[in-house]
Amino acid sequence: MAPQRAWMQASRDGDGAWLVTAGGRWDLEGAGGLSGDVDRVRPDARGAAVRIDLGCLDTLDTVGALLLARLAERLKGEGHTVEVAPIRPEHAPLFEAVRAAAITPPVHHDRPHPILDMLERAGRTTVEALREGVDLLSFLGLMTITFGRILARPSRLRLTSVLFHIEQTGLNALPILGLLSFLIGVVMAFQGADQLRRFGADIYVVNLLGISILRELGILMTAIIVAGRSGSAFTAQIGTMKVNQEVDAISTLGLDPVELLVVPRALALIISLPLLAFYADLMGLFGGAVMSYFVLDISFGQFLRQLQFAVGPGALVVGLVKAPVFALVIAMVGCYEGLKVSGSAESVGRLTTKSVVESIFLVMVLDAVFSVLFSFLGV
Amino acid sequence: MPDQVAVEGRYGAEAPARDVVIRVRGLVTRFGRQVIHEGLDLDVRKGEVLGVVGGSGTGKSVLLKEILGLIRPAAGRIELLGRDTDRLSVAQRVAVQARTGVLFQDGALFSSMTVAENVMVPLKEHTNLPDALIREVARVKIAMTGLPPNAGPKYPSELSGGMRKRAGLARALALDPDILFLDEPTAGLDPIGAAAFDQLIRNLQRSLGLTVCMVTHDLDSLTSICDRIAVLVDKKIRVGTLDELLRDDHPWIHDYFHGPRGRAARHAEA
Numbered sequence: 001m002a003p004q005r006a007w008m009q010a011s012r013d014g015d016g017a018w019l020v021t022a023g024g025r026w027d028l029e030g031a032g033g034l035s036g037d038v039d040r041v042r043p044d045a046r047g048a049a050v051r052i053d054l055g056c057l058d059t060l061d062t063v064g065a066l067l068l069a070r071l072a073e074r075l076k077g078e079g080h081t082v083e084v085a086p087i088r089p090e091h092a093p094l095f096e097a098v099r100a101a102a103i104t105p106p107v108h109h110d111r112p113h114p115i116l117d118m119l120e121r122a123g124r125t126t127v128e129a130l131r132e133g134v135d136l137l138s139f140l141g142l143m144t145i146t147f148g149r150i151l152a153r154p155s156r157l158r159l160t161s162v163l164f165h166i167e168q169t170g171l172n173a174l175p176i177l178g179l180l181s182f183l184i185g186v187v188m189a190f191q192g193a194d195q196l197r198r199f200g201a202d203i204y205v206v207n208l209l210g211i212s213i214l215r216e217l218g219i220l221m222t223a224i225i226v227a228g229r230s231g232s233a234f235t236a237q238i239g240t241m242k243v244n245q246e247v248d249a250i251s252t253l254g255l256d257p258v259e260l261l262v263v264p265r266a267l268a269l270i271i272s273l274p275l276l277a278f279y280a281d282l283m284g285l286f287g288g289a290v291m292s293y294f295v296l297d298i299s300f301g302q303f304l305r306q307l308q309f310a311v312g313p314g315a316l317v318v319g320l321v322k323a324p325v326f327a328l329v330i331a332m333v334g335c336y337e338g339l340k341v342s343g344s345a346e347s348v349g350r351l352t353t354k355s356v357v358e359s360i361f362l363v364m365v366l367d368a369v370f371s372v373l374f375s376f377l378g379v
Numbered sequence: 380m381p382d383q384v385a386v387e388g389r390y391g392a393e394a395p396a397r398d399v400v401i402r403v404r405g406l407v408t409r410f411g412r413q414v415i416h417e418g419l420d421l422d423v424r425k426g427e428v429l430g431v432v433g434g435s436g437t438g439k440s441v442l443l444k445e446i447l448g449l450i451r452p453a454a455g456r457i458e459l460l461g462r463d464t465d466r467l468s469v470a471q472r473v474a475v476q477a478r479t480g481v482l483f484q485d486g487a488l489f490s491s492m493t494v495a496e497n498v499m500v501p502l503k504e505h506t507n508l509p510d511a512l513i514r515e516v517a518r519v520k521i522a523m524t525g526l527p528p529n530a531g532p533k534y535p536s537e538l539s540g541g542m543r544k545r546a547g548l549a550r551a552l553a554l555d556p557d558i559l560f561l562d563e564p565t566a567g568l569d570p571i572g573a574a575a576f577d578q579l580i581r582n583l584q585r586s587l588g589l590t591v592c593m594v595t596h597d598l599d600s601l602t603s604i605c606d607r608i609a610v611l612v613d614k615k616i617r618v619g620t621l622d623e624l625l626r627d628d629h630p631w632i633h634d635y636f637h638g639p640r641g642r643a644a645r646h647a648e649a
Contacts, residue, residue, distance in 0.1 A: 028506050028555065035512050061555035062587070063508065066519050093586035101522035102515075344536055346490045 006030040006064065010041055017049040018080075020071070023056030026064025038067045039074075047079045054095070055086040065091075065098035073103060139336045143266060146258045161264035162271075169230040170272030174279065177225050181280040184217055185209065185287025193295050202296045206303055207310035209288035214315040218281035220367060223326040226273060227359040231334035234265055235355040238338025239348035247339065257339070266331035273327035274320050281319065318379055322370050326363050333359040399458075400425050400558055400590050401446060406455035408441055415441055417614040419455070423558075428584055428591040429618075430601045433611030434631065439594045442611070443560055446592075447481060448472070460557060477505045480556035484563050486547030488535040494521065494546045495531035501553040520549040525579055541572045545579070552583065559584075561593035565600055573597060577604050598644035610635070621645075 006024040013019040020041060024030060043050060052072060054060075068084075076082045087095060112120070150157050192208045238261055241247050250257050285307070292298040298306075337355035341347050401423035408415040415438035423429050433439045444450045446457055448464055457464045459475050467475065488497045498517040502508065508516070521531050524545040535543055544564065551559060564580065565573035577597075581604045584591050595601065601608055602621060609618045612631050619627070625636050635641060 028508070035509060062519060062523075062552075063512070063516055063555070066512075066516060070515075090588070094588075097523060097582070097586040098519055101519045344490055346536075 006034050008034065008037060008041075010043075013051065017051055018043040018045075019051050019053060021053040021056060022068060023058070025059050026057055026068070027059050027061040028063050030059075031064040031067055035067055038071050041071060041075075043075070043080060047081075050075050050080045050082045052082065052084045053086065054084060054091060055088065057088060057091055060091045060094060062094070062098055065095045066102055069095065069099040069102045072099065136332070136336060140332060142258055143262060143332060146256065146263055150259065150263060156259065157267075158260065158264050161260075162268050165265050165268030166272050168233070169226060169269055170276055173226065173229055173272075173276060176229075177222060177276055177280055178283045180225065181213075181218065181221055181283035182287035184221060185213065185284035185289075186291045188212060188217070188284075189288040189291035190295060193292070197296070203298065203302070203306055205288070205292055205296060206298070206306040209285060209292075210307050210311040211315055213284040213288070214281055214311060214319050216319070216367070218284050219277045219319045219322050219326070220363070221284075222273065222277040222280045222323070223330065223363045224360055226269070226276065226327075227330045227334075227363060228356055230269065231330045231359045232352050232356045234331065234334030235338040235341075235352045236348060238335055239341035239351060242339065242341040243343070243345055243348060262331075262335040262339075265335060266328060269327040269331040270324045273330075274323035277320055277323045281316065314379060318374060322367065325366060325370075329362045329366060330359045333362065398425050399423065400460055401592065402458040403442075403446065404456050404458075406442075406445065406457065407453045408438060408445065408450075409453045414614060416452070416455075419615050421609060421616050421618065423590060423592055424607075425590055426588060427606040428581070428593070428604055430605035430608045431592065431594045431611065431616075432596070432601065432608060432635065437611040437614075439611055440562060443562060443592075443594055447479070447560065448476075473505075477501070477554050478556050479558045479560065480551030480554070481560045482544065482547045482551045482562065482564060484566060485540070486535065486543035488543060488546055488550065490535050493532050493534055494526070494538070494549070497535070497546065498550045498553050501550065505554055517549075517553070520552055521546070523583065524549040524552070525575070541568050541576070544568070544576065548579075548583075552587070555587060556589070558590045558592065561591065561595075563594055563596060565595065565597045570599075573599065574603075580604060598640055599647070602644050602647075 006022070006026045008020065008022045010018065010020050026034075052068065054068065057064075072082050072084060084095070188209055189205055192205045193202065196202055196204050196208070238247070241261070247257050247261070250260055289298075289300055289303045292303055293300065334355050337351040337358070341351055399422045401421065403419060403421040406416050406419040406421075408419075419442070421442075431439050431442065441450060445452050446459065446464075460478060462471065462475060464472075464475070488494070489500070492500070495514070495517050498520050499513050502513045502516060506513075518528070518531060522528065526542060526545050526549070530538065530542060530546065535546065538546060548564075559580075561580070565576055568576060577600050580591060580593075583589065584604075593600070593605070605621070607618055607620055608624055609616050610624065610629075610632055612629055617624070617627065617629070617632070621636075624632055627633065636645075
């Protein structure tokens with residue numbers, strides 16, 4: 001026999017009391033539509049005695065019990081005396097449990113005014129950004145002190161770890177960095193040639209390539225790719241160790257997490273980033289030379305001669321001098337965010353994203369600072 | 380339902396089919412060359428609390444996942460609520476899943492949602508109740524699992540381990556399932572919290588008429604709330620009440636229940 005849908009009727013019983021009878025299937029499927037009907041039940045006399053008859057129920061689950069318990073509580077609140085009887089013995093414990101749970105008052109959390117809320121969030125974000133800046137600066141100080149301690153006792157440097165990270169951040173980045181720099185050179189040469197040909201100044205493509213790649217593009221490309229590849233990896237590695245409490249274990253074993261985890265990574269990046277930048281310069285120029293050969297008929301010999309004439313070693317130095325600074329910033333942000341991971345695996349993902357965004361942002365800002373500085377120095 | 384008739388004809392002698400909510404027959408599980416279960420049989424009866432125990436690596440959690448359909452066994456059949464889980468259409472599978480609730484070890488709450496939102500997920504997906512009623516039901520479930528009312532708007536990361544378990548239980552019970560699966564419900568709780576959680580499961584089981592199937596290592600849970608105990612030994616299962624298993628002379632079972640911890644737990648119960 002298929003159970004009936006839920007039904008409910010209100011009537012007067014023999015003793016003049018109100019009688020609400022519920023029957024059928026009071027569960028998720030049967031009773032969901034009844035919530036409106038239940039709320040409309042209203043005895044005609046004030047303060048009348050009400051009896052809720054649940055003897056005809058086929059099934060009862062939490063939703064059904066909640067609707068009925070809510071009815072009982074509401075009628076009680078309106079000044080009626082409420083009695084729930086009869087109720088089948090198998091339904092009684094559930095009804096009582098739900099009734100007890102339902103009378104706990106709901107928690108109201110007031111929604112703030114939208115504009116005030118926006119202001120508050122803006123303020124919170126600003127304060128947080130400032131605090132983050134201060135923390136990053138303190139972390140730089142911590143790294144410097146640890147560097148100094150290692151300089152005093154070089155035997156404490158983890159050489160294997162440094163070499164491992166040079167391989168990871170330097171050697172393994174060669175293919176992708178080479179390809180991207182080559183393509184940048186190709187694109188620059190192509191676009192430059194298009195413009196310069198109008199003045200018959202084809203050969204100056206070489207000057208354009210030389211100056212832009214050596215001074216800016218080579219190192220910037222390298223820094224951005226390394227921030228995306230290695231900065232994020234630092235955060236994820238250290239963050240995972242933090243979640244697994246490995247970092248705490250390191251501390252309790254009398255070791256220094258900064259010395260063990262941060263310094264080798266920073267040192268490795270400071271060594272590998274200038275090398276990578278030099279390699280990116282070469283590949284970029286090579287890409288430009290290939291394109292010049294095909295589009296402008298400038299032979300490799302001509303290209304090299306013009307390059308020698310156009311840029312001195314100063315341009316290369318100006319580019320490469322920035323590399324260790326960028327390396328330090330990327331490693332610092334990557335490790336700092338990694339150590340800030342707390343609790344859940346979810347925060348590893350969030351802070352990894354943050355680390356990449358932050359380090360690319362800082363690289364760009366520092367690049368601008370360098371430009372201003374170099375123009376003052378007249379380099 | 381011709382399927383069900385065939386089942387009753389085949390296993391009719393053991394127990395009436397309508398009293399068995401989970402029926403596992405001839406289950407074989409292999410990982411590579413390693414055999415975990417070999418010809419495992421298990422019946423879980425309606426309305427009982429069954430504890431599943433076994434040494435590390437005997438495949439307790441794997442068995443649970445196979446019953447839930449998260450892992451496919453190499454051979455054998457699993458019937459959930461009278462239906463062969465291998466031969467369900469997508470709609471039938473969803474219908475069966477809506478009648479089972481699972482509490483994973485650390486709650487497995489969705490970390491991007493508040494506790495109340497977590498409890499509302501199954502209600503929103505599987506029912507067309509009005510929103511206000513869904514919120515109300517979620518609030519009641521949270522209260523029934525013994526969480527304070529202000530736990531609803533909190534995020535899982537703001538809760539303690541025990542509270543996360545209660546919240547996970549509230550989500551598992553959201554749809555008033557017939558069967559509740561628990562994976563080590565008391566692991567990581569202090570003894571008082573564990574005892575309270577045991578009692579909570581027992582109370583909910585009584586008031587909601589649940590069938591509970593729990594993987595556990597906690598001897599206190601076994602002695603205090605389990606009606607029957609299933610022991611995974613020799614790639615098969617032996618089921619019995621505590622008294623029956625105490626008389627079992629299999630070496631592992633004997634060590635398990637007669638070891639110092641087993642004795643202490645029974646002593647505390649008596």
